[in-house]
Amino acid sequence: MISRFTYFKPHNLNEAVQYLEKEENAFVLAGGTDLMILLRRNLINAEHILDIKALPEMDLFNFVDGAGLTIGASVVVNRVVDSEVVSAKYPALHQAAASLASFQLRNRATVVGNICNASPGADLPPALLVYDAVVNITGPQGTRQVPLNEFFTGVKRTVLQRGELVVSVQLPEPGAGDKSVYLRQARLRGHDLATVGIACRLKPDGKVAIGIGAVAPTPKRLFALEDKINERGISKETIEWAAQEIREHIHPITDVRSSAQYRLQIASVLLKRGLLSLIGKEE
Amino acid sequence: MDKECSMYKEHVESGKRKVTLSLTVNGRHVVRDVDPNMTLLHFLRDNLKLIGTKEACGEGECGACTIIMNGKAVTSCIILAVEAEGAQITTVEGLAKDGKLSILQEEFISQDALQCGFCTPGFLMSTRALLDNNPNPTDEEIIEALSGNLCRCTGYIPILKAVKRTIERERKESGF
Known part of the structure; x- marks a missing residue:
C-alpha cells in the first residue's frame, strides 16, 4: 500500500541523529497521525522511517x-x-x-x-x-x-x-494570576482543522500576548498588535479597537475551509471574545 | 551494537527485510514476521484473520478501525504493525467471553445501536477503553470519547443509550 521503507527504532539519541544524517528520504515517526496520511496517500516516498518512541x-x-x-x-x-x-x-x-x-x-x-x-x-x-x-x-x-x-x-x-x-x-513558568484562553472556529467539531485558532494570554503585569493559526503561511505571534494593545492598556474599549485592528495584522487566504473574508471576520470575533473573557467582561 | 541497530543494518543490506513482531492480541501471544510498511489494521485482518476490525476511511478520521492498544483507544489504520512490538491489544473479537457476548455488545443490540454495523466494532472498542479507564463517565465524557467514531446510519442517540445502559449493568454486576 505505501512506500517500502526500513524501520528503525533506536534507544539512543546519538544513533537516531546519525541515522537521520546518513539516510536519504528518512522520516521521523512519533504518533504517525500526519506521517501515515502522507504515506498512505503516496505523497512522500519514504525509504527509511525512524521511530523515536524508544528514546x-x-x-x-x-x-x-x-x-x-x-x-x-x-x-x-x-x-x-x-x-x-x-x-x-x-x-x-x-x-x-x-x-x-x-x-x-x-x-x-x-x-x-x-x-x-x-x-x-x-x-x-x-x-x-x-x-x-x-x-x-x-x-x-x-x-x-x-x-x-x-x-x-x-x-x-x-x-x-x-x-x-x-x-x-x-x-517558561507563568507568574501567579496569569490567564489565557484558546478559541477555535471550525466547520465541524473533531474532524476538521481550525478555520481560525487564536490564543490570548493576559500576564500578571497586564500585558497581553496573542498567537494565531490559519491566517498566514505559519502560526504567528502578533507582536505588533500586542504592542499597540499594551500601549493603550487592556480595557473593554481597547479590545473593541483591537478587534478591528487585527485585520491589519493578518493575511488569510481563501481555501477549502473558508474564504479570506470570513477568516478576517472570525479572527476579529475570536480576539474580542478571548480578550473579554480574560478581563471578565461580557460582549 | 544493540539488537535493533544490527536489525537496521540487515534491512539496508537485504533490501526491505521483514521484521519479527511479538505482541499480545486478545490475551494470546503472537509472533509473526511482518513488512515494515504494513499497518496494524492489515496485520490484524490479513495475518491474524481478525476481520472484526474494519477499514473505512483509512486515515484515522472515522474510527471504524479502533482497537485498544496498551489501554488506549487508537485507530489501527494509521499505526504501523511494527509499532505494536510488545503491545497488549484488544480487538472486538476479544470482547465476548466463552461464546457469550459482553454486556456492552448485548446493549448495542438491545438499543438498536447499529444498522449496517460497519462502525460498530470501532464504537465498541472506544466505549470499552473509556469504561476501563472511567467506569462512571458523564454524558460529556462519553461523547468526547466517541468523538472520533462516525456512524452514518443509526445516529448517535441509540449508541449513547446503549453505553449508559452498559454502565448501569456493569456497575450492578461489579456490586456497587
Whole structure:
C-alpha cells in the first residue's frame, strides 16, 4: 500500500541523529497521525522511517517550579489534556490540546509532532507561542534552542536541518494570576482543522500576548498588535479597537475551509471574545 | 551494537527485510514476521484473520478501525504493525467471553445501536477503553470519547443509550 521503507527504532539519541544524517528520504515517526496520511496517500516516498518512541529523552513530561514545563517529542496530546498542571498553569494549551482532532488521534498524536508538521492551521502552536515556547533541537552539530516564533519558515517548513530532531518543547513558568484562553472556529467539531485558532494570554503585569493559526503561511505571534494593545492598556474599549485592528495584522487566504473574508471576520470575533473573557467582561 | 541497530543494518543490506513482531492480541501471544510498511489494521485482518476490525476511511478520521492498544483507544489504520512490538491489544473479537457476548455488545443490540454495523466494532472498542479507564463517565465524557467514531446510519442517540445502559449493568454486576 505505501512506500517500502526500513524501520528503525533506536534507544539512543546519538544513533537516531546519525541515522537521520546518513539516510536519504528518512522520516521521523512519533504518533504517525500526519506521517501515515502522507504515506498512505503516496505523497512522500519514504525509504527509511525512524521511530523515536524508544528514546528516553523524548518521553519527558514534567513541570519544575521556576523552570516551567517540558514536553518531550513522544508525549501524546491526551497526556497534556489530562495534566492538572497544564490545566492550572497553561489553560490555553489545555484547551487547544483538548480541541485537537478526535479522542483516538489524541492518544497517538504528539505535541511536538503538531509543531514539526508545521501546518499553518495547527491547533497547538498559537497556545505554545503565547507562552514563549522554546524548541530544543539536537543534531550532528550538537544541541540548539530555537524560540517557537522563529521555528516555522513556511507552510510545512521549519528551521530543522538534515540530521536534526526536536527533542522537546519548553514553556517558561507563568507568574501567579496569569490567564489565557484558546478559541477555535471550525466547520465541524473533531474532524476538521481550525478555520481560525487564536490564543490570548493576559500576564500578571497586564500585558497581553496573542498567537494565531490559519491566517498566514505559519502560526504567528502578533507582536505588533500586542504592542499597540499594551500601549493603550487592556480595557473593554481597547479590545473593541483591537478587534478591528487585527485585520491589519493578518493575511488569510481563501481555501477549502473558508474564504479570506470570513477568516478576517472570525479572527476579529475570536480576539474580542478571548480578550473579554480574560478581563471578565461580557460582549 | 544493540539488537535493533544490527536489525537496521540487515534491512539496508537485504533490501526491505521483514521484521519479527511479538505482541499480545486478545490475551494470546503472537509472533509473526511482518513488512515494515504494513499497518496494524492489515496485520490484524490479513495475518491474524481478525476481520472484526474494519477499514473505512483509512486515515484515522472515522474510527471504524479502533482497537485498544496498551489501554488506549487508537485507530489501527494509521499505526504501523511494527509499532505494536510488545503491545497488549484488544480487538472486538476479544470482547465476548466463552461464546457469550459482553454486556456492552448485548446493549448495542438491545438499543438498536447499529444498522449496517460497519462502525460498530470501532464504537465498541472506544466505549470499552473509556469504561476501563472511567467506569462512571458523564454524558460529556462519553461523547468526547466517541468523538472520533462516525456512524452514518443509526445516529448517535441509540449508541449513547446503549453505553449508559452498559454502565448501569456493569456497575450492578461489579456490586456497587
